[in-house]
Amino acid sequence: MPELPEVQTVITGLKKTVLKKTFAKATIYAPRVARFQIKSIEKGIKGKTILQITRRGKNILFELSGNHTLLAHLGMTGHMFYYSKKKAKDKHDAAIFRFKDGGELHFHDTRKFGKLILSNGKSDSLPTEKLGPEPLEITLPEFIKLFHSKKRMVKPALLDQTILAGLGNIYADEALFEAKIHPQRITDRLSNEKLKALHSAIRKILQRAIKTGGSSVANYVDVEGKPGHFQIYHKVYGKTGHACPRCGTKIKRIVVGQRSSHFCPRCQKL
């Protein structure tokens, strides 16, 4: 499940492979991934050159010539695969982009939760407008202010992209464990000290994950086919019943806001 570090890793791969290339043809195979804007994307992208590739939250932004932006969201199971030569369509390819030089970029998405949106320059037409700050850019005072301004359980707050953009279920659980905060604690009642711990835990965990190239939990593979290695560092996510690496207590799994939450009941008290 691609979260901020995985998306960042994909972007690194994309920069190595498709930056500066010009689209010759785009074919959408999964209409819902393109929000049924099949023709406008297929036509709109033709002849455009990829000038820059950036990230906003979990979104990949291709800045194109002609002031267009192509947004790609990997959803749950999205992958970007680059081939230097023509490659047959896979069963789960949601879209295939062919470049003038013969290379191909396949947007592979088994569950079709991904998203492709082409904007004709107006950035306010992209959903990235609604996103909260970047977790690696927000300062501690801003972070404290933000969480004290909300009155909700901290775990769902961390997953809410309009509050903070980029965290998913894995890194949210890992960050809460690191900061020793129970997932059901209410944001405005967390002390400055706790929020400081959370702020630095998020930074630490994301930066380490980016450094190691993303997580492998869901068979994550980067653009060139190399798996990430962060899974070896997961301390609580998917570790129900395992011993807490800090105190040995069994890791517990509960459901918070319709999402599974893994935590140590001794280290993370309510």
Added chain:
DNA sequence: AGCTCTTCCTGAAAGC
């Protein structure tokens, strides 16, 4: 404002 539930989708894993 914020909670819960539902929907989308497929494959893996658990249950019988």
Added chain:
DNA sequence: TGCTTTCAGGAAGAGC
């Protein structure tokens, strides 16, 4: 063994 059910989760929308 093999079929059936459940589960997983990012995001959006409905209803309370």
